[in-house]
Amino acid sequence: MGLLEWVLELLLSPQVFAPVVFPGLVTALVVLLTIIWAERKIAARVQMRVGPLYVTRRFGGVLQMLADGTRYMFQEFIIPETSDKGFFVFAPVLALAAAILPFAFIPAAPGFAPVKHPLAALGVLASLSAAPLAVLLMGWSSGNKFAIQGAVREAFMTLAYEAVVFLSVLAMGMLYGTLDLEEAVYRQVIPGLLLNPISAFTFFVGMVMSAGRLPFDIVEGEQEIVAGPYVEYSGIVFGIGMGLAYLKLYAFSLLFSILYLSGWEPLLPIYSVYPPLGGLMLFVKAYAVMLFVAFLRSVYGRYRLDQALRAGWRIFLPLALASVMFSAFVKVVVYG
Amino acid sequence: MGNLVRSFVGHVRAVATGLRYLLLPNRMTVYYPEKLIELPEGYRGLIRYYPELCVQCGLCAMVCPAGAMKMYVKKGEKRGRPGVNYQRCIFCGFCADICPQNALEMTKVHDVAYEKLEDMILSPEEFAREVRSPALEEGAVKVKVIFSEERGLVHEPA
Numbered sequence: 194m195g196l197l198e199w200v201l202e203l204l205l206s207p208q209v210f211a212p213v214v215f216p217g218l219v220t221a222l223v224v225l226l227t228i229i230w231a232e233r234k235i236a237a238r239v240q241m242r243v244g245p246l247y248v249t250r251r252f253g254g255v256l257q258m259l260a261d262g263t264r265y266m267f268q269e270f271i272i273p274e275t276s277d278k279g280f281f282v283f284a285p286v287l288a289l290a291a292a293i294l295p296f297a298f299i300p301a302a303p304g305f306a307p308v309k310h311p312l313a314a315l316g317v318l319a320s321l322s323a324a325p326l327a328v329l330l331m332g333w334s335s336g337n338k339f340a341i342q343g344a345v346r347e348a349f350m351t352l353a354y355e356a357v358v359f360l361s362v363l364a365m366g367m368l369y370g371t372l373d374l375e376e377a378v379y380r381q382v383i384p385g386l387l388l389n390p391i392s393a394f395t396f397f398v399g400m401v402m403s404a405g406r407l408p409f410d411i412v413e414g415e416q417e418i419v420a421g422p423y424v425e426y427s428g429i430v431f432g433i434g435m436g437l438a439y440l441k442l443y444a445f446s447l448l449f450s451i452l453y454l455s456g457w458e459p460l461l462p463i464y465s466v467y468p469p470l471g472g473l474m475l476f477v478k479a480y481a482v483m484l485f486v487a488f489l490r491s492v493y494g495r496y497r498l499d500q501a502l503r504a505g506w507r508i509f510l511p512l513a514l515a516s517v518m519f520s521a522f523v524k525v526v527v528y529g
Numbered sequence: 530m531g532n533l534v535r536s537f538v539g540h541v542r543a544v545a546t547g548l549r550y551l552l553l554p555n556r557m558t559v560y561y562p563e564k565l566i567e568l569p570e571g572y573r574g575l576i577r578y579y580p581e582l583c584v585q586c587g588l589c590a591m592v593c594p595a596g597a598m599k600m601y602v603k604k605g606e607k608r609g610r611p612g613v614n615y616q617r618c619i620f621c622g623f624c625a626d627i628c629p630q631n632a633l634e635m636t637k638v639h640d641v642a643y644e645k646l647e648d649m650i651l652s653p654e655e656f657a658r659e660v661r662s663p664a665l666e667e668g669a670v671k672v673k674v675i676f677s678e679e680r681g682l683v684h685e686p687a
């Protein structure tokens with residue numbers, strides 16, 4: 194076997210292809226660039242405006258984010274005098290790593306997951322819930338009052354949504370009798386959204402909270418605490434902080450599509466050419482979910498921290514518990 | 530419980546309203562500088578000075594509440610001619626109103642940008658030049674605003 198073939202095989206193996214190309218890094222980057230543009234365009238449409246336009250005017254300004262990214266790249270990265278310098282530099286790296294980790298557990302197509310494990314769903318959630326710790330570190334090491342406020346808000350919010358998300362997934366795990374994501378797709382006779390709408394709803398809200406999208410962008414609170422934990426970051430690292438929320442949203446949307454929208458079904462016939470291509474359907478669904486979350490921005494204002502916490506603990510936690518019970522009921526009726 | 534149901538319905542309706550706007554957008558933005566809204570009669574934009582009409586009475590400089598209008602007296606002459614400082618001008622139009630000769634005119638141009646602060650202080654000679662809108666110079670299309678019952682504001686080519 195030649196070197197070239199070996200490299201090619203390595204590149205196309207699920208362990209490399211899935212986290213690096215699809216649905217991992219490269220796709221995530223494209224998603225990041227287009228979803229931010231789409232979010233701005235959608236908000237503009239609803240608010241009777243035009244939105245980004247002049248960068249590549251013919252395509253509605255789709256390359257705007259690339260232009261912004263390039264600008265971030267050439268901006269100076271300032272390390273404040275009062276910050277805890279080591280942690281200040283290290284925390285964003287940690288946050289990014291934690292946000293990319295979930296892709297190791299998300300299958301792109303049948304039999305095409307980097308890490309196939311009976312507890313893959315838990316793996317995704319566990320690595321996703323590691324990101325807030327890094328954000329906490331970012332805020333804390335900045336040595337800025339807004340950053341610390343943002344960090345504390347992040348800690349509060351994490352408490353509010355984490356239990357909700359885990360319980361919702363538990364409900365689906367009970368229903369399907371497995372936490373293996375691939376297996377979960379096979380067990381959906383009809384989409385999970387219809388099997389257990391309560392769980393889908395609570396998971397969706399938890400996901401919006403976790404990704405810090407409106408109406409729960411309390412951590413960033415642009416108008417109150419000017420980007421919160423990211424306030425001292427500049428240049429490309431600020432870009433990373435901005436991308437972080439979208440990366441989380443992307444991972445969550447993939448998980449949502451797998452658990453509630455029957456993943457890559459119907460499987461496209463190009464699956465036989467190269468497996469991950471069959472996962473295109475999964476990508477389309479996840480993207481649609483993301484677009485919907487982005488659309489919410491134009492409908493809602495921001496909740497106050499206490500309102501979000503109250504909603505999390507008093508409404509969504511009981512709802513999530515109810516969804517677990519509902520799952521038990523559906524399991525008896527549907528799966529016998 | 531009834532409260533929760535009501536608020537859930539409220540959320541659904543809010544999202545539905547948003548979706549309606551998303552699918553049937555009602556854009557009100559004017560694509561400046563490709564389009565330019567035609568301004569109403571009596572609009573108070575930049576001021577134009579007609580030296581041939583001026584009798585150099587100095588009333589304009591005297592009435593100016595912002596101290597923007599100033600008389601510039603040339604060497605050898607007794608009376609001056611007005612120049613304006615747009616850093617100060619509040620576009621109240623008093624100068625144009627008080628002028629006995631109608632030598633000052635409020636034009637409809639308002640979209641001029643200056644590179645330096647000093648450029649905003651116009652001497653009588655500069656003040657006498659025609660005021661031009663850079664957008665119109667580059668071929669902007671004029672549109673007029675029409676109020677419509679369903680859509681709010683509509684822009685039509687003037």
Ligand code: SF4
Nearest residue numbers: 593618619621622624
């Ligand atoms: S418009 Fe008003 S403020 Fe401006 S120069 Fe005339 S009098 Fe002064």
Ligand code: SF4
Nearest residue numbers: 583584586587589628
């Ligand atoms: S008020 Fe009119 S006539 Fe008198 S100085 Fe001013 S511009 Fe000239």
